[in-house]
Amino acid sequence: MSPELSPIDRAKYIAARRSCDFVESGMRVGLGTGSTAAWMVRRLGERIRDEGLEIVGVPTSTRTADLARQLGIPVSTLDEVKWLDITIDGADEFDETLNLIKGGGGALLQEKIVATASDRMVVIADVEKEVRTLGAFPLPVETIPFGWQTTKALIEETLVNMDVLNRETTLRMNDDVPYVTDEGNYIIDLHLKRIGNARQVALVLNQIPGVVENGLFIDICDAVVIGRSDGSVEVRDLTAGTVAREHLDVLDSDNIFAEKTD
Numbered sequence: 001m002s003p004e005l006s007p008i009d010r011a012k013y014i015a016a017r018r019s020c021d022f023v024e025s026g027m028r029v030g031l032g033t034g035s036t037a038a039w040m041v042r043r044l045g046e047r048i049r050d051e052g053l054e055i056v057g058v059p060t061s062t063r064t065a066d067l068a069r070q071l072g073i074p075v076s077t078l079d080e081v082k083w084l085d086i087t088i089d090g091a092d093e094f095d096e097t098l099n100l101i102k103g104g105g106g107a108l109l110q111e112k113i114v115a116t117a118s119d120r121m122v123v124i125a126d127v128e129k130e131v132r133t134l135g136a137f138p139l140p141v142e143t144i145p146f147g148w149q150t151t152k153a154l155i156e157e158t159l160v161n162m163d164v165l166n167r168e169t170t171l172r173m174n175d176d177v178p179y180v181t182d183e184g185n186y187i188i189d190l191h192l193k194r195i196g197n198a199r200q201v202a203l204v205l206n207q208i209p210g211v212v213e214n215g216l217f218i219d220i221c222d223a224v225v226i227g228r229s230d231g232s233v234e235v236r237d238l239t240a241g242t243v244a245r246e247h248l249d250v251l252d253s254d255n256i257f258a259e260k261t262d
C-alpha cells in the first residue's frame, strides 16, 4: 500500500473499495460526498475504465459531480433518474442501529434526499466513526440565510427540552464569511456532545421555520462498511441481519493511491 496514505485514509479507502462490490452494471448509484466517498467515486471510475462497468451516478454535491465527471462516470440528476438502486456515502458518526450524523462536509441536504430515494443506502466509514451514542460530532442543521439568527435562537430554545448534554450552537464559517451550501443555505452546527433521543431531535428540529434539514439520518442507512488501516473490513447489513469480516489485499500497484482526495 502506498506509504503516503495516513492510517485513517487507508481505512477510508478500504471501506470505500469494498463498498464498490455492491455496484453492478445497470445500476443507478447515488454518489456521496466527503473524503471517504471520494475514494468510492475513484474506485467506480476505475471499474468503468478497467471492467466496462456501466452505471449512472447521481452526485450529492457539486464537488462529487466534478470528480465523477473527471473520472468518466456518467452523471445524471435525481429528477431525471427518479429512483436509485443504491447510494454509497460517508458519515461523521454511526451507532449500532445505523443511525447517523452526516453533513460535516456540508452536503447533508442532497445526501439525505438522494439516500432516501434509494433502495439501499450503504455507509462507508473508518472504524473511528462508530459511537455508542450520537452527538460527539457537531450536528449540522441547514437553515435558510433569511433570519438565521432567529432560527439559531429558536433551535437553542428547542434544545432546552431535549435530552442533550450541551446546547451551544455556532454558524459554520468559511474564513470570515458564512459557509454556503450548494443550495445557497447556511449551516448551524449543534455541539450537543450526546444526543439521548436522536429520533426526537431530528423531528423537532425540522419543525422550526427556517430549518431546511438536519444531519441526523434516522432509519435511512441499510448497511455499513467499516474499514481498518490494516486492510480488514467489516460489512454490517442491518436489513439482512448479517455481519461479515474479511481482509482486502490491496496492492501497492493500486493506481487509486496515486492521487490524494479532498
Ligand SMILES: O=C(CO)[C@H](O)[C@H](O)COP(=O)(O)O
Pocket: 032, 033, 034, 035, 036, 037, 089, 090, 091, 092, 101, 102, 103, 104, 105, 106, 107, 108, 111
Ligand atoms: O456527510 C458528509 C458530507 O456532508 C460526509 O460523508 C461526512 O462528513 C464524512 O466525511 P469524510 O468521509 O470526509 O470523513
